[in-house]
Amino acid sequence: MERVLITGGAGFLGSHLCDLFINRDFDVVCMDNLITGNMDNIAHLMGNPRFEFVHHDVTNFVYVEGNVDYILHFASPASPLDYLELPIQTLKVGSLGTHKVLGLAKKKKARLLIASTSEVYGDPLIHPQQEDYWGNVNPVGPRGVYDEAKRFAEAMTMAYHRYHGVETRIIRIFNTYGPRMRLNDGRALPAFAGQALTGKDITVFGDGSQTRSFCFVSDLVDGIYRLLMSDEADPVNIGNPAEITITQFAEEVIRLTESKSKIINMPLPEDDPKVRQPDITRARSILGWEPKVKLEDGLKETLAYFAQCIKNEAKSASKGD
Numbered sequence: 001m002e003r004v005l006i007t008g009g010a011g012f013l014g015s016h017l018c019d020l021f022i023n024r025d026f027d028v029v030c031m032d033n034l035i036t037g038n039m040d041n042i043a044h045l046m047g048n049p050r051f052e053f054v055h056h057d058v059t060n061f062v063y064v065e066g067n068v069d070y071i072l073h074f075a076s077p078a079s080p081l082d083y084l085e086l087p088i089q090t091l092k093v094g095s096l097g098t099h100k101v102l103g104l105a106k107k108k109k110a111r112l113l114i115a116s117t118s119e120v121y122g123d124p125l126i127h128p129q130q131e132d133y134w135g136n137v138n139p140v141g142p143r144g145v146y147d148e149a150k151r152f153a154e155a156m157t158m159a160y161h162r163y164h165g166v167e168t169r170i171i172r173i174f175n176t177y178g179p180r181m182r183l184n185d186g187r188a189l190p191a192f193a194g195q196a197l198t199g200k201d202i203t204v205f206g207d208g209s210q211t212r213s214f215c216f217v218s219d220l221v222d223g224i225y226r227l228l229m230s231d232e233a234d235p236v237n238i239g240n241p242a243e244i245t246i247t248q249f250a251e252e253v254i255r256l257t258e259s260k261s262k263i264i265n266m267p268l269p270e271d272d273p274k275v276r277q278p279d280i281t282r283a284r285s286i287l288g289w290e291p292k293v294k295l296e297d298g299l300k301e302t303l304a305y306f307a308q309c310i311k312n313e314a315k316s317a318s319k320g321d
């Protein structure tokens with residue numbers, strides 16, 4: 001039986017990866033310190049004999065007994081609001097945490113995939129972004145704690161690959177959405193969904209002309225699995241190239257929730273990228289991967305999840321929990 005360690009396994013992407021590997025008959029060790037992860041995301045896996053949860057902060061020495069064949073390093077705060085609230089943890093998990101999992105991969109002779117990000121391109125000066133673009137990042141701005149930690153993580157990963165011969169994979173993840181995002185994580189979709197579903201104003205930052213390209217989580221984890229099983233050590237973009245403005249995105253949420261909420265404009269956060277769209281030529285040719293889920297279909301599923309979260313919160317509030 002092959003065994004996989006997933007750091008950040010109780011988070012949004014990590015928990016979907018736990019599901020994918022359990023469904024493909026791996027033994028799964030899920031590690032999380034639960035600062036942004038949530039046990040609810042993996043509650044359905046607890047009790048499964050092939051699933052093990054370890055409560056641990058991956059910036060400290062990582063000890064795992066027995067064989068480990070694959071490691072996926074997905075631990076990190078992942079929303080701009082989280083980086084503002086947890087700047088040091090964000091820097092540490094991307095740098096020290098990546099170092100720890102690289103050391104573990106070397107010892108266990110495991111293959112390691114690290115979650116990097118479109119944020120390594122910063123506020124990009126070329127469009128769409130290809131993997132050979134080096135980026136335009138402000139190291140001392142509020143997003144720098146995430147961007148630079150991930151850039152360091154990529155450098156460290158390539159060093160272990162070149163110097164120690166560790167088998168490594170680097171995925172650059174573009175905006176992804178789906179069930180198990182935190183309703184209050186401050187990202188565009190959870191914010192808009194929460195607002196639309198409770199009749200509050202929709203807070204579009206800036207004039208809303210900035211663009212993003214949103215990938216549904218099932219497409220993303222399929223791309224991750226393909227990259228892990230490939231021979232590609234260079235970074236690979238995984239994301240959905242369908243680009244829309246943030247205003248259009250807010251309007252789509254309003255339409256699908258049949259909400260009466262109105263859009264209001266708020267100040268644009270510092271260093272907010274003006275455009276973002278993945279060039280997925282490399283993923284298409286090397287992995288035979290491309291996204292399948294249309295925005296409307298992915299949004300319907302995700303909005304239903306958020307509606308359920310809001311109902312559950314209201315229920316527990318009325319019980320006085």
Ligand code: UDP
Pocket residue numbers: 079080175186187188189191192203204205206210212246268269272273
């Ligand atoms: N955004 C917004 N309103 C919100 C939250 C986010 O207009 O309540 C904007 C944000 O300024 C950015 C885009 O939506 O331009 C995507 O933001 P998100 O935090 O989801 O991710 P990012 O791509 O910036 O990391």
